[in-house]
Amino acid sequence: MLSPTATEMIRATLPVVGAAIEDITTLFYRKMFAAHPELERDLFNRGNQKQGNQQKALAGAVAAFAALQLEPDQARVDLILSRIANKHASLGIEPAQYAIVHTHLFAAIAEVLGDAVTPEVAAAWDEVYWLMAQTLISMETGLYQAAGVAVGDVWRQVRVRDRRHESADTVSFVLASADGAPLPSFAPGQYLSVGVHLEDGARQIRQYSLSSAPSRDDWRITVKRVDARILANESVVPAGEVSNFLFHNVFEGDLLNVTTPFGDLVLHDDDAPLLLISAGIGCTPMMGMLSHLAETNDSRPVSVLHADRSPSNHAHRAELTELVERLPFAVMHRWYEDLGARRPEDGLRQGRADLGEITIAPGTRAYLCGPLPFMLGMREVLLAKDVAPENIHYEVFGPDSWATATV
Incomplete structure (x- = not known):
């Protein structure tokens, strides 16, 4: 928890810092990679850096974390930091690397904001950073311990x-x-x-x-x-x-x-009805879930919804059908933008995924994976159909801007 002094300073300066946060994170990465080129070469995703995706994700996470210190919401904090901690664990991030980030992030803040960064402002944001960093370090240490490996040895x-x-x-x-x-x-x-x-x-x-x-x-x-x-x-x-x-x-x-495997999109071990929604290569975690359900003879109601460009583009298409057929209470709905010579039939439609006619049982847990716009659109429909926000789980390939987009 932030000190009262830091809380008030963050409240006063968050609009200014928030407005400049993307400029700050862009400069931060430039400074850090100049000082530590091995990080850009051997650790960070160069493609995301070129597109600016990583900079935007970091900016959103820092701003959202700071905002949530003013109006505490532990569930939202956990949503943001759990995803980051699992990603860091999967990269073998170690506590000492947070000091490197701190050095170059605060140099970027000082350069972008100039004289607005008084000692009091710097101290307050320093407190925010280390609160976020220490929380992540603790979470990552727990992940390493649960995986049975030494810190960073993955x-x-x-x-x-x-x-x-x-x-x-x-x-x-x-x-x-x-x-x-x-x-x-x-x-x-x-x-x-x-x-x-x-x-x-x-x-x-x-x-x-x-x-x-x-x-x-x-x-x-x-x-x-x-x-x-x-x-x-x-x-x-x-x-x-x-x-x-x-x-x-x-x-x-x-x-x-x-x-070692990590990730917080995991199949809950309860009897809630399941809704597995994917698009494109987002089918992969759903295949793992369905394989597990089939091998354990799970009897829960399962609805599988998948969208793709065409049947020929649909990876694991035949295997998906086989897994659904092995589950006694599973149904499948597929949408293809191009059906080719095939005609629409029961469970097979042309166009984009549409949940309008899909019945969702009370208490359903929904799992989503695919492009971010697709998942955000699905989330909006699920909420309109009274699916509880805490029952909507997701996986993002690449920098995660879901959590901050839904804060």
């Missing part, structure tokens, strides 16, 4: 046991321990990080959901190759460095560096 080598095409631009990799030791278990819905060394010497890291059930003696991830594309505003989204490397270069027998 990396291991695995061998690719199998590689399979799941659609034209998507492959799955079945991963087994390189030394024959059992792989750690995980909760349905979690992810692991994959680190690869690219041609320029950089080690880039990405997270991929585990798309298999945790009862297996191996792990499976599914990777969609991301091509470069031009947006409506003519800006260019670069091709995915890691996804293309994995798609074109990794085959059976190869070794990969991956981490």
Whole structure:
């Protein structure tokens, strides 16, 4: 909890800092990477840095955390920090790295705001930063302990046991321990990080959901190759460095560096009806959940909703159908923008996902994964259908701006 003095100073300065926070975080990353180029090369996602996504996510998290110290809401704080802590654990972040962030973040604040940063203002925001940092350090320490690893010691080598095409631009990799030791278990819905060394010497890291059930003696991830594309505003989204490397270069027998699984999108162990909503490659955590439900003969009502560009683009399409058929009280609804020569039929529609005619049972837990605009739209409809906010769970691929968008 902030001291009374700091609370009042944050209340007075939050509008000014909040208005400049994206400029501050952009300058912060520039300063930090100039001083520590190894962080940009080997730890941070270079694609997100180029697009500005990481800067916006950090800005939103800091501003939201500060605002929530003025009007305390522990549930919202937990939502923001739990997601960050799991991401940090999956990268092997250590407490000492928070001091590096502090140095360059406060240098950026002083440079952007100039004389407005009095000693009193600096002290108040310093208190906010360390409150957020110490909370994250504590959460991350707990995650490392629960995973049975030392702080930051999350990396291991695995061998690719199998590689399979799941659609034209998507492959799955079945991963087994390189030394024959059992792989750690995980909760349905979690992810692991994959680190690869690219041609320029950089080690880039990405997270991929585990798309298999945790009862297996191996792990499976599914990777969609991301091509470069031009947006409506003519800006260019670069091709995915890691996804293309994995798609074109990794085959059976190869070794990969991956981490212990983490992630707070996990299937709750209760009897609540389930609603699994995904779009595109967002199907992967849902595949892990459905595999677990099928293998444990779960009898809960399950509604599976998936949206994609076309049946041929739908990764794990046939497997999804098989899993739903194995569950006694499961139904599936699919929407494709292009059905090709197929005609709409029961559970198969053309166009974008529409929950308007979907019946949602009281007490339903909803799990969402897909592009952020898709998930925010689904959330709005779910709330209108009286699904409790705390029963709406999600996973974001990339910097997380969901939590701050819903604060």
